[in-house]
Amino acid sequence: MEITTTQYKHCDLLKITGRIDSMTAPDLSKLIAEINEAGRFKLVVDMKDVDYISSSGLWVLINAQKTCKRYNRGEVILACVPPRIHSALDLAGFVPFFKFFDDVVAAVGNF
Amino acid sequence: MKTFVFPGRYGSLERISHVIVEAATTAGFNDADVYAIQTAVDEACSNIIDHAYGGQDLGDIEMQVSTSHNNITIVLHDQGRPFTPESVPLPDFKTDLQNRKERGLGLYFMRKLMDEVRFEFSEEGGNTLTLIKYKDKKG
Numbered sequence: 632m633e634i635t636t637t638q639y640k641h642c643d644l645l646k647i648t649g650r651i652d653s654m655t656a657p658d659l660s661k662l663i664a665e666i667n668e669a670g671r672f673k674l675v676v677d678m679k680d681v682d683y684i685s686s687s688g689l690w691v692l693i694n695a696q697k698t699c700k701r702y703n704r705g706e707v708i709l710a711c712v713p714p715r716i717h718s719a720l721d722l723a724g725f726v727p728f729f730k731f732f733d734d735v736v737a738a739v740g741n742f
Numbered sequence: 743m744k745t746f747v748f749p750g751r752y753g754s755l756e757r758i759s760h761v762i763v764e765a766a767t768t769a770g771f772n773d774a775d776v777y778a779i780q781t782a783v784d785e786a787c788s789n790i791i792d793h794a795y796g797g798q799d800l801g802d803i804e805m806q807v808s809t810s811h812n813n814i815t816i817v818l819h820d821q822g823r824p825f826t827p828e829s830v831p832l833p834d835f836k837t838d839l840q841n842r843k844e845r846g847l848g849l850y851f852m853r854k855l856m857d858e859v860r861f862e863f864s865e866e867g868g869n870t871l872t873l874i875k876y877k878d879k880k881g
Contacts, residue, residue, distance in 0.1 A: 685848075
């Protein structure tokens with residue numbers, strides 16, 4: 632898994648490539664925690680190039696959403712989610728907790 | 743039937759997935775089923791590391807993969823603590839976001855994505871988990 636981050640005026644964009652599994656999910660969790668610790672809670676996660684996500688990866692997204700939405704200070708938005716990844720989110724019952732965008736620019740512009 | 747032995751650590755998961763994806767694709771499963779089988783096996787192996795062994799590098803995961811004209815069968819062995827699936831609570835789908843708890847999702851995925859999921863334990867053999875997916879059957 633590789634993550635590239637871009638800090639915009641109103642939000643942070645995380646582009647994830649590869650697998651989010653028990654091996655790599657802690658790295659994603661740590662990166663999001665660092666962004667949160669810097670006081671930034673508006674995140675767009677570009678998942679276009681995510682090949683695979685396990686339940687441990689899904690929990691990272693849910694825990695990030697819990698933290699970001701607290702006190703109405705922000706939220707995690709998911710962009711360009713491949714159908715297989717969306718199916719996993721759906722099976723876990725997590726779809727209602729996120730806004731989905733097919734386009735990164737529109738997702739960033741939402742903030 | 744092919745047998746593989748992997749160290750029980752998270753770094754093995756990607757290689758395990760490659761083996762499973764190749765076997766399921768070669769056996770003629772469609773892309774959605776290949777992804778489902780990959781997910782079930784990945785969750786099963788993560789559970790072995792987390793729960794049966796209780797950490798990384800405490801034992802091996804032995805994996806047997808066999809395919810036939812209508813199914814793929816994956817048998818996973820470990821020498822960790824007995825796994826009792828009935829002790830794992832079902833995920834709670836009704837709780838709101840802030841109160842949603844991390845529990846039971848891996849086992850739930852296995853059961854939803856595969857057609858057969860069987861857990862056995864013996865003092866000599868340790869845990870044996872059998873996962874079967876049939877072609878052309880909604881799993």
